[in-house]
Amino acid sequence: MDPAVNRRRIERPPSPTYNLDDNDDSYEPYIPVAQRRQEKLAKFSSLGVTAEREKAKRLQEEQEEREDALKEEERLREKARKERTLLLEAQEVQRHKAVEDAKKSEGEKAEEADQEILEAIKSRRKLVSDLELAKGIQYTDPLKTSWIPPRYVRERTLEEHQKLRDKYHILVEGDDVPPPIEHFEDMKIPEPILQHLRSKRIINPTPIQLQGLPAVFSGRDIIGIAFTGSGKTLAFCLPLIMLALEEEKKLPFVRGEGPVGVILCPSRELANQTYENVNTWCSALAQDPNYPQLNSLLCIGGISMNEQSHILGKGIHIVIATPGRLIDMLEKKRFTFNNCKYLCMDEADRMIDLGFEDDVRNIISFFKRQRQTLLFSATMPRKIQDFARESLIKPVLVNVGRAGAANLDVLQVVEYVKQEAKMVYLLECLQKTPPPVIIFSENKNEVDDIQEYLLLKGVEAVAIHGSKTQEERQYAIKAFKSGTKDVMVASGVASKGLDFNEVQHVIIFTMPKEIEDYVHQIGRTGRSGKTGIATTFVNMNTPEQTLLDLKYLLMEAGQKVPPFLASIDDPRAAQGGSLRGCPVCGGLGHGISNCPKLEDAQRRQMASHRNDDGGGGY
Structure with a gap:
């Protein structure tokens, strides 16, 4: 093959033509790779932000649509409410209530109403001092004492303790109740006091003493309930005397020291009687050279405290007082409660009721330490018991018989006597028994009228009521107790706690509205195991509820x-309701809704508010 034929000329493509003219707009400058990447990222980012914005806008629009729908719904409801009158709503409520009430008996309705009233008056603060309230101090354990029962008593079983309580009809409530003790000697009471009790023919403790004394000796707070004349005074005075004796033996009291305990009474006469009893027992103790003299102070209105300056000049062991004068003495710093650890309230239902409650709170505010608190009374309604339990520390409730029950040693005679015939029939009633006799009336003017009538008829009579001076009141009680006067005509002031052992007959000339007062009045006879008669006059003027x-x-x-x-x-009974009785006054014949005691308390409260607002004038 000819090499010339096979060889071909390889032709190169034409060279590109470059336009170097600066005015040519088609020229694209060179962009580095890193810059191109950044631009690409920025483009993608802008696309993402736009999408998010659109999504947020869409969500906001949906939210606004929902809010608009809710507003429209609320507007329609408001329109419906405006169209629906209050009268229609009230009628619907009444219809609903009528349907519910139709299912209940009259008795159930009455019980519900009573419960509502009870809840409304139950909201009362505990009996605590201002210091304890401010610092939030709460005591959980009772006071510790050095007294312990004899070994043979401690070794008895709980069943044996309960058997002894059942024997004397003693009801107890509380945790770890101290055992009952049947003999004074086993209570470790000093021999001089035991000899004095024997000389007064007080050989064995009464039921309230049998259980109450060991409980108080053990340092426990106690609510003691027993009928009138059952020996409650000894049950709260004797432990205080022994406490004072223990403190005096540890370190003798000097001027400005004491007291170790205080006994509060609702009336001057009751405070004076308690003071005389305490003095008698302390004097019997001091007859023994092994025991020191204990000083007690009587702190009541109507007497000059300067007469007792010789007591104030020494250390005071025991104070017996009425609230008003005690507050006055404490505010003047004549003595203090810095070391006082024993507080007893006699006739406690009256002491912590509406009349004295503020004074009692004021007195408690002077205490600077934990105290043992004792509440004793013959009548203590459920409302007061519940309130007391909340205020005391692990209290023991000792109840001999129902709270507010009448003394079974009193023969009660109720006679219907017209109002105009009362005075004449009174003379006939006085012939039933020999003197002394007590006649009670709720009206002060009537008390004076009865005394004047009896004096005109030749009957030796004295009168006592709240408007008499303290000298007149003391003379009346002294003359009556001594036998100089045969008859004492009294208002309610002499019905609480006063002890007249020889009285065989009580005449209630005007039946009190509150059954509690009646129980106290007939309790002036049939005391210390003796029997007595109570004659009560009633007529058309006596409220049916009281009857x-x-x-x-x-x-x-x-x-x-x-x-x-x-x-x-x-x-x-016709309504099918409960016959448990009134929780405010203890009366068995009515409920709380028509309680005369509650009505009277509310009346006094309203009167006091009117006076505070300046309604009384000058």
């Missing part, structure tokens, strides 16, 4: 119920 309370009280005590009283029907 119903009286009827149930007679039935409970197994007394004769006169026909005119037996014929009174209880409206609660």
Whole structure:
């Protein structure tokens, strides 16, 4: 093959033509790779932000649509409410209530109403001092004492303790209740006091003393309930005397020291009587050279405290007082409660009721340490018991019989006597028994009228009521107790706690509205195991509710119920309601909704508010 034929000429493509003219717009400058990447990223980012914005805008629009729908719905509801009147709503409520009430009996309705009233008046602060309240101090354990029962008593079983309580009809409530002790000697009481008790023919403790004394000796707070004349005074005075004796023996008291305990009483007469008892027992103790003299102070209105300056000049062991004068002495710093650790309230239901509650709180504010608190009374309604339990520290409740029950040693006679015939019939009643006799009336003017009538008829009579001076009141009681006067005409001031051992007959000229007062008044006879008679005048002026309370009280005590009283029907029985009695006053014939004691308390409260607002004028 010819090499010339096979060889071809390889032609190169033409060279590109470059336009170097600066005015040519088609020229694209060179962009570095890194810059191109950044621009690409920025483009993608802008696209993402735009999408997010669109999504947020869409969500906001949806939220606004929902809010608009809710506003429209609320507007429609508001429009419906405006169209629906209050009268229609009230009618619907009434219809609903009527349907519910139709399912309940009258008794259930009455019980519900009573419970509402009880809850409304229950909201009361505990009996604590201002210091304890401010610092939030709460005591959980009772006071410790050095007293312990004898070994043989400690070794008895709980069943044996309960058997002894059942023997004396003692009811107890509380945790770890101290054992009952049947003999004074086993209570470790000093021999001089035991000898004095024997000389007064007090050999064995009464039921309230049998259980109450060991509880108080053990340092426990106590609520003691027992019928009138059952020896409650000894049950709270004797432990205080022994406490004072122990403190005096440790380190003798000097001027400005004491007291170690205080006993509060609702009336001057009761405070004076308690003071005399304490002085008698302390004097009996001091007869033995092994025991020191204990100083007690009587602190009541109507007497000059300068007469007792010789006591104030020494150390004071025991104070017996009425609230008003005690507050005055404490505010003047005549003595202090810095070391006081024993507080007893006699007739406690009256002391912590509306009349004295503020004063009691004021007195408690002067205490600087934990104290042992004792509440004693013959009548203590459920409301007061519940309130006391909240205020005391692990209290022991000792109850001999129902709270507010009448003394079974008193024969109760109820007679229907017209108002105009009362005075004449009174003379006939006085012939039933020999003197002394007590006549009670709720009206001060009536007390004076009765005394004047008796004096005109030749009967030696004295009168006592709240408007008399302290000298007149003391003279009346002293003359009556000594036998100089045969009859004492009294208002309610002499019905609480006063001890007249020889009185065989009590005449209630005007039946008190509150059954509690009646129980206290008839309790001036039949004391210390003796028997007595109580004659009560009733007529058309006596409220039917009071008569119903009286009827149930007679039935409970197994007394004769006169026909005119037996014929009174209880409206609660017809309604099918409970007959438990009133928790405010303890009356068995009514509920709390028509309690005369509550009505009277509310009336006093309203009067005091009017006076505070300046309604009384000058």
